[in-house]
Amino acid sequence: MSPFLIAPSILSANFACLGNEVDKVIAAGADLVHFDVMDNHYVPNLTVGPLVCQSLVKHGVSKPIDVHLMVEPVDQMIEDFAAAGANRISFHPEATRHLDRSLQLIIDSGCEAGVVLNPATPLHCLDYIINKLDFILMMSVNPGFGGQQFIPQTLEKIRKVKQRVRDSGKPIRIQIDGGVKVDNIRSIAEAGADTFVAGSAIFNQPDYKLVIDQMRAELNKVNMA
Numbered sequence: 001m002s003p004f005l006i007a008p009s010i011l012s013a014n015f016a017c018l019g020n021e022v023d024k025v026i027a028a029g030a031d032l033v034h035f036d037v038m039d040n041h042y043v044p045n046l047t048v049g050p051l052v053c054q055s056l057v058k059h060g061v062s063k064p065i066d067v068h069l070m071v072e073p074v075d076q077m078i079e080d081f082a083a084a085g086a087n088r089i090s091f092h093p094e095a096t097r098h099l100d101r102s103l104q105l106i107i108d109s110g111c112e113a114g115v116v117l118n119p120a121t122p123l124h125c126l127d128y129i130i131n132k133l134d135f136i137l138m139m140s141v142n143p144g145f146g147g148q149q150f151i152p153q154t155l156e157k158i159r160k161v162k163q164r165v166r167d168s169g170k171p172i173r174i175q176i177d178g179g180v181k182v183d184n185i186r187s188i189a190e191a192g193a194d195t196f197v198a199g200s201a202i203f204n205q206p207d208y209k210l211v212i213d214q215m216r217a218e219l220n221k222v223n224m225a
C-alpha cells in the first residue's frame with residue numbers, strides 16, 4: 001500500500017453540487033476529503049460550517065473527512081465538527097489561547113488531531129505538544145484562498161519538521177497544503193511530506209481521476225532515502 005495520501009480540497013469544488021463533487025473525487029481515488037473552514041476573521045475568506053459537514057456525512061462519504069479550521073477561536077468549532085462527523089481536525093496554534101487544551105478536545109472527541117503551521121510559523125510551537133499529534137498540516141501558501149503558488153522555502157521547512165517527527169519517535173503524518181500540483185508533488189514528498197492537499201489542481205480539471213493518477217505516478221517515483 002502507498003505510504004502517501006491524496007486529500008482533494010473541496011474549496012475548489014462546485015458548492016452547488018457538493019455531494020456529487022465529493023462522490024466523484026472519491027471515485028477518482030481520493031484518500032481523504034479535505035474540508036476548509038474559513039470564518040472571515042482568522043482568514044479573510046468565508047466558507048462552510050458544521051451543518052455542511054453533517055450534510056455530507058448524511059449523504060455518505062466513504063473516506064475520512066479532514067477538517068482544517070481556519071477560525072478563531074477554535075474550541076467550539078472543534079466540538080461542533082466532531083459532533084458533525086469529522087474524522088480528523090486541525091487548527092492554527094495562534095488561533096487559540098490554550099493550544100494543549102484545544103488539542104485535547106480533538107483527542108477526547110475521538111478524531112485524529114493536527115496543528116497547522118503557516119509559512120512563517122516557527123517550529124517551536126511544536127514543543128511540548130508534539131506527542132499529542134497524529135499529523136502536522138504545513139501550509140505552503142498563506143491560508144485563505146485556493147489557487148495560490150507553492151512557496152518554495154516550504155521544502156526546507158518540511159525537512160526540519162520531518163526531523164522533529166523522527167526525533168519524537170511517533171508516527172506523525174506530515175500533510176502539505178497549498179499549490180500542490182502534479183509537477184511539484186514528487187519534490188514535496190522527497191522533502192518528507194506524506195499527505196497532499198490539492199484543490200485547484202484537481203477540481204479545475206475536467207478529469208479528476210487523470211490528475212490523481214498522475215500525482216500517484218509521480219509519488220511512485222519518490223526516492224525514500
Ligand SMILES: O=C(CO)[C@@H](O)[C@H](O)COP(=O)(O)O
Nearest residue numbers: 011143144146147179199200
Ligand atoms: O487551506 C487552503 C487555503 O487556505 C487550501 O486547502 C487550499 O484550498 C488549497 O488550494 P490549492 O492551492 O490546492 O488550489
